[in-house]
Amino acid sequence: MRQLTKVLTVISMMGGLTAGAQVLAEPFKVGVCYDLSKAYTFATPQVSQAALDLAKLINKKGGIGGEPVEVIVRDHGNEPQRGIECYSKLSREGVFVFDTLSTPVSLAILPRAMADGRVLMQSLVGRGDAVDGTVFDWVYPVGPTYWGQAANDVAYIKQLHDGDMSDVKVGFVYFDYPFGQEPIEILQTLSEKEGFELDLYPVPLPGSDQAGVWSKVRRDKPDHLIVWMLGGAHVVASKEMQRNRIPMEKYISVNWLNEVDIANIGNEAAIGLKRGTNVVGGPDVALRQEIMAELYDNGEGSGPLEKTEDVFYNTGLAMYSIVFEAARRAAETDGLPITAVSYKAALETLEDYDANGLMAPITVTADDHGGGGKTRIEMWDGESWVPQTDWISEYSDVVWDVVKESSSKYGE
Amino acid sequence: MFYRLSGVHHANYVSDSRIFKVPADRNLAIFVFLFGLAAPFLLPSLYLNSYMLPWLIWTAAALGLNLVTGWAGQLHLGYAAVMAVGAYSAIHAARFGVPWEFALIIGGLASSVIGSLFAFAALRVKGLYLALTTLAMQFVMDWVLTHSPAISGGSHASLQSPTLALLGQDITSDTGYYYVAFGWCLLVTIFMLNLKRTGLGRALVAVREKDFAAAILGVNSFYYKILAFAASSFIAGVSGALLVATFFFLAAPEQFSVAVSIQVLAMVIVGGLGSIIGSYLGVALILLVPGLVNGIVAGGSQSLGMQINVETLAHIPNAVYGALIVIILLIEPLGLGKLYGNIRDYLMVWPFDQLRK
Incomplete structure (x- = not known):
């Protein structure tokens, strides 16, 4: 019995020692509180897999400043109170960089992150006016806002019509809730500015019945359609478009359209379809190939291989390349351990950073937390996405007017 | 032994209508009350503001729903919509400069008016028809919130709540928020405990059991149903407002969606x-268990060194949680x-x- 006690004591002491060692080598941790079980599952598995893979790759190469990095993935089921729970728990464990990839949860965490001084990355979700760094110190929606993205779509249409939009008709098909309604204001402003006609086509949630919408589109005959919908709704839309004989070329989707949607629409049927994006799609990007060679070929990937062939995997790589690049810079300038303050400062040094050709180059400054909001339009040619424009960020004065107008109301 | 009954006699009506007829129940209640009072000093702040605080506010809300569903027997599927009315009116009032004490009451009254107005129309039908009508209220409210930026706060549909201040005191600390939630939950609990032993409570129960039988007894069932809806909506409104003021800090339509209505109903039924x-x-089961199971499963798989896909890891707690609800309702359908x-x-x-055995 006494022997057993001794053994137990030694074991527990060893346990204590390793725990102590872990505290010393405090790794750079990212809190990934995602909705892996409810509304955002069309994208979160790919994005979190990308985050985990990227962390593994970095650790394989020696970590950041010699310390390993850690990605902590938790499910919040798109419920604000569980998101807050995840945030509070991880932030007490020393995490100061968070991402939620969910608009309701991002909104719920934002006031806390602002008060606690934690960096909230919220690429592609949450309130768009958070790009205004003068108001939202701790929020970094690096990547395009929906406003900027819609403005770039208009710029692309203008380019197609040689700069004259006076007799162009643009239809805006959108989910009739805040996600889809967001770009309306900017589109209306641009319609006045450029003189094109704007027709609005709200689609009731969940978007499985769009028959009425598309027969109206057929009657109105818009020249282009800017579409703000997600996942399966694209497939429903494509069926309705075929029924109404509306050519796929008119369709310009928001960035939330991936290979799964293309497969469901049908490779052939989807030819001509366009989407706005801030990352390079397809499996050929350098970073993904490096991950393939280092991890998946050795059987060390963080999930199934087919998920890495999805454009949202690239989106995830882009988001977390930014996260880790900033950490690397923070470690370089201010040394270890990285703190929230040094991390924030490092984020704001990112200039024309494109993660080795993976995404639109971003430049984050203290005023512009969005990184410039560049996107491009790509077209599906049956096999791959063909870029139709360069990385563009047009009408930024108009976009920033809307941003400022909205952000000035925060904290009133 | 634990509930000593010796010497407990009820010789008159006053004694027989006590809230706690057995001293042990009273002692337990006092103990829980003291624990609640001391919680900020006993619990780490994580538990205080991520678990205890939402638990107490949601309990107050669930008690309100229990008033209309459990006591008056009217199925209500639009409870979150009523909470939203309270939350939005209180916050708008507070933003307008009305002191929070009155803003909360305005929120409660606004909920009360909307909730019972709807009940007026809805109570012409019963049972499942009523349930569907209340569900319609939920959808109407969802639509109103997502389509009126003036109410929901601009294109992002998020409305920031001003700093909570009660009795001239700004409340900004975790402890402060907790005590506000605790106080409200306590108030609602005392109201509900007393409801049981008043004429109102008995009338509600009579209406629940059979409304026309109640009418024969001289209980105006329509009046009491409306009263139940109004009282429960008031509780919902204040709870919704406090939820935003002390926990979310800003109101967004998703916080009061149809899923939330179903969740509150599940809290009451379970x-x-x-x-x-x-x-x-x-409330503890529906609100807190998913997060706790999530933590346990994540921690467990990590310490066992298992390589589980993040997606699977997210779905295991959901399965466990679902199974838990089924098992509990199988063991005891009354919850x-x-x-x-x-x-x-x-x-x-x-x-x-x-x-004897």
Whole structure:
């Protein structure tokens, strides 16, 4: 019995020692509180897999400043109170960089992150006016806002019509809730500015019945359609478009359209379809190939291989390349351990950073937390996405007017 | 033994209509109250503001729903919409400069008016038809919130709540928020405990059991149904406003969506219709268990060194949680409150009931 006690004591002491060692080598941790079980599952598995893979790759190469990095993935089921729970728990464990990839949860965490001084990355979700760094110190929606993205779509249409939009008709098909309604204001402003006609086509949630919408589109005959919908709704839309004989070329989707949607629409049927994006799609990007060679070929990937062939995997790589690049810079300038303050400062040094050709180059400054909001339009040619424009960020004065107008109301 | 009944006699009506007829129940309630009062000093702040605070506010809300569903027997599927009315009116009032005390009451009254207005139309139908009508209210409210930036706060549909201040005191600390939630939940609990022993409570129960039988007894069932809707909506409104003021800090339509309505109803049903302690337990199960199971599963798989896909890891807690609800309702269809009641009844006479066997 006494022997057993001794053994137990030694074991527990060893346990204590390793725990102590872990505290010393405090790794750079990212809190990934995602909705892996409810509304955002069309994208979160790919994005979190990308985050985990990227962390593994970095650790394989020696970590950041010699310390390993850690990605902590938790499910919040798109419920604000569980998101807050995840945030509070991880932030007490020393995490100061968070991402939620969910608009309701991002909104719920934002006031806390602002008060606690934690960096909230919220690429592609949450309130768009958070790009205004003068108001939202701790929020970094690096990547395009929906406003900027819609403005770039208009710029692309203008380019197609040689700069004259006076007799162009643009239809805006959108989910009739805040996600889809967001770009309306900017589109209306641009319609006045450029003189094109704007027709609005709200689609009731969940978007499985769009028959009425598309027969109206057929009657109105818009020249282009800017579409703000997600996942399966694209497939429903494509069926309705075929029924109404509306050519796929008119369709310009928001960035939330991936290979799964293309497969469901049908490779052939989807030819001509366009989407706005801030990352390079397809499996050929350098970073993904490096991950393939280092991890998946050795059987060390963080999930199934087919998920890495999805454009949202690239989106995830882009988001977390930014996260880790900033950490690397923070470690370089201010040394270890990285703190929230040094991390924030490092984020704001990112200039024309494109993660080795993976995404639109971003430049984050203290005023512009969005990184410039560049996107491009790509077209599906049956096999791959063909870029139709360069990385563009047009009408930024108009976009920033809307941003400022909205952000000035925060904290009133 | 635990619930000593010796010397407990009720010789008159006043004594028989006490809230706690057995001293042990009262002592337990006092103990829980003291624990609640001391919680900020006993619990780490994580538990205080991520678990205790939402638990108490949701319990107050669930008790409100229990009033209309458990006591008056009217199925309500639009409860979150009523909470939204309270939250948005209170915040708009507070942003307008109305002191929070009045803003909360305005929120409650606005909910009350909307809730009972709807009940006026809805109560012409009964049972499942009523349930569907209340569901319609939920959808109407969802639509109003997502389509009126003036109410929901601009294109992002998020409305920031001003700093909560009560009795001239700004409340900004975790402890402060907790005490506000605690105070509100306590108030609602005391109201509900007393409801049982008033004429109003008995009338509601009569309406629940059979409304026309109640009418024959001279209970105006329509009046009491409206009253139940109004009272429950008031509680919903204030709870919704406090939820935003002390926990979310900004109101967004998703916080009061149809999923939330179903969730509150689940809290009441799993907890037990017409049971106060059941509401506490039901809220704990529906609100807190998913997060806790999530933590346990994630921690467990990590310490065991298992390589589980993040997606699978997210779905295991959901399965466990679903199974837990089914198991509890299989063991005791009347909910967690009845389960507690069974244990209490068993202990009431233990160990003397063993003598007969």
